[in-house]
Amino acid sequence: MGCALSGSGITPGKTILEFKPGPSAENPRVPKAGARHGGEGVETGPFPLVDTQKARIQESWRILHDNIAQVGIIVFIRLFETHPECKDAFFLFRDIDxxxxxxxxxxxxxxxxxxMSFIEKSVARLDQEDKLEHLAFELGxxxxxxxxxxxxxxxxxxxxxxxVRPIFKERWTPEVEEAWQSLFKYLTATMKRGYYKEKAKLGSNKSLALRKPGTGSFLSSI
Ligand code: HEM
Structure with missing residues (x-):
């Protein structure tokens, strides 16, 4: 299959790194026992970023800012290339092959x-962990x-x-990458907690609705 991003000036993401931010010289934090659970084994743990990492993210976001529209499209086109089944969730364009x-x-x-606007809000809340958590949880x-x-x-x-890596060229370092990996790991774990919380809520509403057929507006809301 030809790549939908050829000609975009950005190298297609065929070689994909796995997210494995662990303790490092820059960030020795490791998840503690008793970390928050949100269902189905998802845990968020303590906020994973140290101050130097927050600064790296804030600084790189400033560089990225002019390219966010382009990055937003590339991210999802590549997601659909590698995982075409994701497109089914999007009513507005799932039929465009x-x-x-x-x-x-x-x-x-x-x-x-x-x-991208969500990422921007997250970057702006790196020092307000409660707000950041709420944002990602509700998104989940x-x-x-x-x-x-x-x-x-x-x-x-x-x-x-x-x-984003090709946009930064030599300014992209392993430390910058690790900081972004940690942020996404935290955001996606928190989103997952929100997802499962909502799923449990919908599930219990559903069983109520099934016990009292004809009374629930719930089924029409999903
Ligand atoms: C880190 C991962 C993700 C982030 C940060 C994210 C972010 C967002 C944001 C900010 C919105 C706008 C609406 C809202 O605020 O509720 C949205 C909508 C949506 N997202 Fe995601 N998303 C992510 C992953 C995914 C994935 C993997 C899928 C599909 C499998 C998906 C499917 C959707 C759909 C269907 C909508 C609604 C679209 C619409 O009504 O226009 N998202 N997402």
Whole structure:
């Protein structure tokens, strides 16, 4: 298959790193026992970023800012290339198979910008951990309603890193990469907790609705 991103000036993300930020010289933090659980084995643990990593993310976001529209599209086009089944969650463009056409699709462009705007808000809240957690948790809850399965969330971070790396050229260092990996790992784990919380809520509502047929508005809301 030809790559929908050829000609974009950005190297396609065929070689994809796995997210494995662990303790390092820069960040010796390791998850503690008793970390928060949100269902199905998802745990967030303590906030994973140390101050130097927050600064690296804030600094790189300033560099990235002018490219966010382009990055938002690339991230999702690559997600659909590597995991075409993700497209099914998007009512507005799930029937468009041609990735070149999809790249020009206004709905996809708007969606890419919404995702980048979420990243921007997250970067702005790196020093407000409660707010950041709330933001990602609620996003996870809304993704449950969108029917967007958690197993794909981490691929968004992987594709984000692979899309932005060429923009930075030699300014991209292993330390910058590790900081972004840690942020995405935290965001996606928190989103997953939100997703499972919402799923449990919908599930219990559903059983109520099934016990009292005809009375629940719940089924029409999913
Ligand atoms: C780190 C991962 C992800 C982030 C940060 C993210 C972020 C967002 C944001 C900010 C929105 C806008 C609406 C809202 O605020 O609720 C959104 C909508 C949506 N996302 Fe995600 N998303 C992620 C992963 C995924 C994945 C993997 C899928 C599909 C499998 C997906 C499917 C959707 C759908 C269907 C919508 C609604 C689209 C619309 O109505 O226009 N998302 N996402």
């Amino acid at each position: 041609d990735l070149q056409q999809l790249k020009r699709n206004k709905e996809l462009q708007a969606h890419g910008l919404r995702v 809850r809304s993704h449950c309603r969108y029917n967007a399965p958690p197993k794909y969330y981490e691929y968004v971070g992987i594709q984000f890193i692979s899309a």
